[in-house]
Amino acid sequence: xxxxxxxxxxxxxxxxxxxxxxxxxxxxxxxxxxxxxxxxxxxxxxxxxxxxxxxxxxxxxxxxxxxxxxxxxxxxxxxxxxxxxxxxxxxxxxxxxxxxxxxxxxxxxxxxxxxxxxxxxxxxxxxxxxxxxxxxxxxxxxxxxxxxxxxxxxxxxxxxxxxxxxxxxxxxxxxxxxxxxxxxxxxxxxxxxxxxxxxxxxxxxxxxxxxxxxxxxxxxxxxxxxxxxxxxxxxxxxxxxxxxxxxxxxxxxxxxxxxxxxxxxxxxxxxxxxx
Amino acid sequence: xxxxxxxxxxxxxxxxxxxxxxxxxxxxxxxxxxxxxxxxxxxxxxxxxxxxxxxxxxxxxxxxxxxxxxxxxxxxxxxxxxxxxxxxxxxxxxxxxxxxxxxxxxxxxxxxxxxxxxxxxxxxxxxxxxxxxxxxxxxxxxxxxxxxxxxxxxxxxxxxxxxxxxxxxxxxxxxxxxxxxxxxxxxxxxxxxxxxxxxxxxxxxxxxxxxxxxxxxxxxxxxxxxxxxxxxxxxxxxxxxxxxxxxxxxxxxxxxxxx
Amino acid sequence: xxxxxxxxxxxxxxxxxxxxxxxxxxxxxxxxxxxxxxxxxxxxxxxxxxxxxxxxxxxxxxxxxxxxxxxxxxxxxxxxxxxxxxxxxxxxxxxxxxxxxxxxxxxxxxxxxxxxxxxxxxxxxxxxxxxxxxxxxxxxxxxxxxxxxxxxxxxxxxxxxxxxxxxxxxxxxxxxxxxxxxxxxxxxxxxxxxxxxxxxxxxxxxxxxxxxxxxxxxxxxxxxxxxxxxxxxxxxxxxxxxxxxxxxxxxxxxxxxxxxxxxxxxxxx
Numbered sequence: 001x002x003x004x005x006x007x008x009x010x011x012x013x014x015x016x017x018x019x020x021x022x023x024x025x026x027x028x029x030x031x032x033x034x035x036x037x038x039x040x041x042x043x044x045x046x047x048x049x050x051x052x053x054x055x056x057x058x059x060x061x062x063x064x065x066x067x068x069x070x071x072x073x074x075x076x077x078x079x080x081x082x083x084x085x086x087x088x089x090x091x092x093x094x095x096x097x098x099x100x101x102x103x104x105x106x107x108x109x110x111x112x113x114x115x116x117x118x119x120x121x122x123x124x125x126x127x128x129x130x131x132x133x134x135x136x137x138x139x140x141x142x143x144x145x146x147x148x149x150x151x152x153x154x155x156x157x158x159x160x161x162x163x164x165x166x167x168x169x170x171x172x173x174x175x176x177x178x179x180x181x182x183x184x185x186x187x188x189x190x191x192x193x194x195x196x197x198x199x200x201x202x203x204x205x206x207x208x209x210x211x212x213x214x215x216x217x218x219x220x221x222x223x224x225x226x227x228x229x230x231x232x233x234x235x236x237x238x239x240x241x242x243x244x245x246x247x248x249x250x251x252x253x254x255x256x257x258x259x260x261x262x263x264x265x266x267x268x269x270x271x272x273x274x275x
Numbered sequence: 276x277x278x279x280x281x282x283x284x285x286x287x288x289x290x291x292x293x294x295x296x297x298x299x300x301x302x303x304x305x306x307x308x309x310x311x312x313x314x315x316x317x318x319x320x321x322x323x324x325x326x327x328x329x330x331x332x333x334x335x336x337x338x339x340x341x342x343x344x345x346x347x348x349x350x351x352x353x354x355x356x357x358x359x360x361x362x363x364x365x366x367x368x369x370x371x372x373x374x375x376x377x378x379x380x381x382x383x384x385x386x387x388x389x390x391x392x393x394x395x396x397x398x399x400x401x402x403x404x405x406x407x408x409x410x411x412x413x414x415x416x417x418x419x420x421x422x423x424x425x426x427x428x429x430x431x432x433x434x435x436x437x438x439x440x441x442x443x444x445x446x447x448x449x450x451x452x453x454x455x456x457x458x459x460x461x462x463x464x465x466x467x468x469x470x471x472x473x474x475x476x477x478x479x480x481x482x483x484x485x486x487x488x489x490x491x492x493x494x495x496x497x498x499x500x501x502x503x504x505x506x507x508x509x510x511x512x513x514x515x516x517x518x519x520x521x522x523x524x525x526x527x528x529x530x531x532x533x534x
Numbered sequence: 535x536x537x538x539x540x541x542x543x544x545x546x547x548x549x550x551x552x553x554x555x556x557x558x559x560x561x562x563x564x565x566x567x568x569x570x571x572x573x574x575x576x577x578x579x580x581x582x583x584x585x586x587x588x589x590x591x592x593x594x595x596x597x598x599x600x601x602x603x604x605x606x607x608x609x610x611x612x613x614x615x616x617x618x619x620x621x622x623x624x625x626x627x628x629x630x631x632x633x634x635x636x637x638x639x640x641x642x643x644x645x646x647x648x649x650x651x652x653x654x655x656x657x658x659x660x661x662x663x664x665x666x667x668x669x670x671x672x673x674x675x676x677x678x679x680x681x682x683x684x685x686x687x688x689x690x691x692x693x694x695x696x697x698x699x700x701x702x703x704x705x706x707x708x709x710x711x712x713x714x715x716x717x718x719x720x721x722x723x724x725x726x727x728x729x730x731x732x733x734x735x736x737x738x739x740x741x742x743x744x745x746x747x748x749x750x751x752x753x754x755x756x757x758x759x760x761x762x763x764x765x766x767x768x769x770x771x772x773x774x775x776x777x778x779x780x781x782x783x784x785x786x787x788x789x790x791x792x793x794x795x796x797x798x799x800x801x802x803x
Contacts, residue, residue: 187530210532263464360701377714387700
């Protein structure tokens with residue numbers, strides 16, 4: 001059984017039914033890592049949110065999403081809630097908005113653990129410390145006692161990773177998890193994800209091809225709600241077929257152009273990429 | 276300091292954070308020659324944005340000096356900074372908060388032209404629809420954008436407006452603080468080309484702050500590497516990147532992803 | 535319906551305003567003349583009946599609407615015209631100026647409208663204008679606080695730094711950057727304060743500290759109705775209803791505007 005089977009997924013918003021995702025279909029293997037790449041407005045984030053049932057109220061969803069064989073489209077909230085954290089979890093872009101600023105980090109992670117395993121009352125604190133250690137915190141005790149604003153950006157993101165993995169979900173959705181981080185911390189978090197996502201399936205949403213390449217085997221390229229190209233990441237980078245993909249690859253290769261020369265822009269390849 | 280357009284000497288900036296002092300910059304000496312393009316790189320907390328604010332007179336050093344065209348500007352009251360305000364502009368990182376959401380694009384761009392202090396310089400173009408249209412054209416935006424509001428534009432378009440605003444007063448130096456970091460990768464090239472062209476055409480000096488080394492290498496001749504408020508390495512971009520001396524520089528280079 | 539507050543508040547206020555507008559030109563009877571038997575029940579021609587003197591209740595209610603809105607407009611306008619600039623200055627200034635202005639506002643905050651009205655009434659005798667003055671002065675601190683808080687939030691935005699780099703003079707910054715961005719928040723406060731002003735005026739005239747005895751106000755009507763409560767309870771109902779409608783209308787409108795301002799879940803296009 002595939003981890004995810006998405007068929008003809010369409011997401012539209014509001015009364016005017018603005019289409020964000022247009023008949024999207026793909027499958028995700030049990031331990032596969034799939035990248036979804038596109039720019040703002042391509043529908044990539046909406047796709048990620050749809051997989052975990054976190055779309056806003058004004059979203060109209062049609063099509064099918066099978067998570068471990070269970071249909072998510074049309075499922076009521078009370079059926080979806082127990083899945084979150086246990087079978088599917090999400091790592092967001094902005095740690096400061098995903099973490100509660102008034103609650104100590106250890107307690108927030110503990111709440112996630114307790115949500116699904118109420119019987120393990122005694123061992124929760126130890127489990128929290130264990131996870132903080134696993135995500136690379138050098139002083140788990142201190143971090144657990146801290147509030148989010150007392151930690152660095154990298155530490156906060158590690159805490160988010162811990163929260164997302166604490167209940168060992170089979171599918172982890174990452175929505176631009178390193179976009180707000182500087183280049184060194186980004187590298188560390190990507191290495192961490194590479195390590196911790198072993199044995200799980202992952203959907204990695206990003207606008208940065210170079211980042212996706214670090215973590216994923218396969219990638220979907222999205223433009224205006226549709227998939228324009230898909231395949232193994234190295235194939236796509238080596239031999240991009242669709243003009244938009246070619247533009248993405250060129251945009252990621254700034255280093256190849258000597259100083260003073262003009263950088264190739266998306267509009268050189270396609271009309272869909274005007275800044 | 277002679278011949279430098281913008282410079283700091285032994286600058287130190289200390290903030291008070293909940294009672295405890297936090298040193299944002301420590302003994303930073305920096306020079307920018309006219310027409311020169313310098314990149315300032317480092318991770319978060321390196322002090323690069325503080326340096327930008329210092330050079331532009333937005334904050335005061337707690338020690339050391341800051342000068343513009345050889346004249347000291349640190350500690351001067353706002354009304355004596357006319358020369359600096361007219362001669363140097365900034366492009367900020369976040370296109371969302373650097374434009375007044377309730378102001379039309381045309382007014383945003385022409386704001387520097389309406390400043391009495393800048394007008395005293397004498398050679399500023401008049402505030403006119405033509406001047407605004409010319410400014411929009413120079414950044415590749417449709418003249419109809421004049422009457423739009425920031426929220427009606429994309430991130431890349433907003434940055435173009437920010438660049439137009441920075442250039443309208445005809446400065447000699449441009450400080451760009453991570454101008455493309457908040458934009459999608461696919462959109463960055465257009466804005467970078469724009470910056471590069473503008474700087475070349477006008478012979479501007481450029482301070483380009485970024486944590487993206489590939490972009491710095493593409494735009495700048497010299498680079499200054501900062502870590503935790505200190506300058507740890509500097510030199511010609513190609514030299515520093517080919518043969519980094521400081522371990523932090525090496526760390527930055529290793530962390531840079533490429534495909 | 536998400537916009538319920540806005541709609542209901544709007545309707546209630548529309549009713550009050552229409553009444554007042556009509557009252558500028560015409561009332562069924564003269565509000566102060568004796569036009570019928572005392573305490574007549576609702577019927578024809580006195581649609582809401584008559585009061586203890588024999589004056590037409592409906593005409594007095596309509597007349598009262600004019601006054602309520604007049605007091606509201608004058609007191610809130612005065613408070614805003616004084617309080618908002620002070621608040622903006624406090625929000626834009628360095629520590630000690632802001633501190634002085636804030637403390638000043640706080641001191642003023644300590645004087646409720648009632649106390650001021652009593653002082654004024656004792657000094658120059660109660661009238662519509664002393665009521666306006668008392669309520670207006672008592673409302674100034676609220677506007678100072680809201681304007682200051684909103685200004686400080688705007689000042690922390692990057693576009694204000696950009697204005698500083700453009701050497702924009704502070705007055706221009708206040709006028710073109712601060713004011714347009716704090717206007718929505720101020721609008722909400724105006725609506726809320728309006729409702730409170732109407733309520734305050736009713737309270738003052740109930741206590742006899744407001745308009746003179748020849749000016750029909752809802753508060754005064756309530757006072758007069760008190761005497762006849764056991765004979766004709768309806769006489770108290772109408773002014774009470776009017777006060778409730780007006781106050782609730784402005785409160786709901788204010789709430790509705792506040793909800794409108796909240797960053798809604800924007801449609802992810």
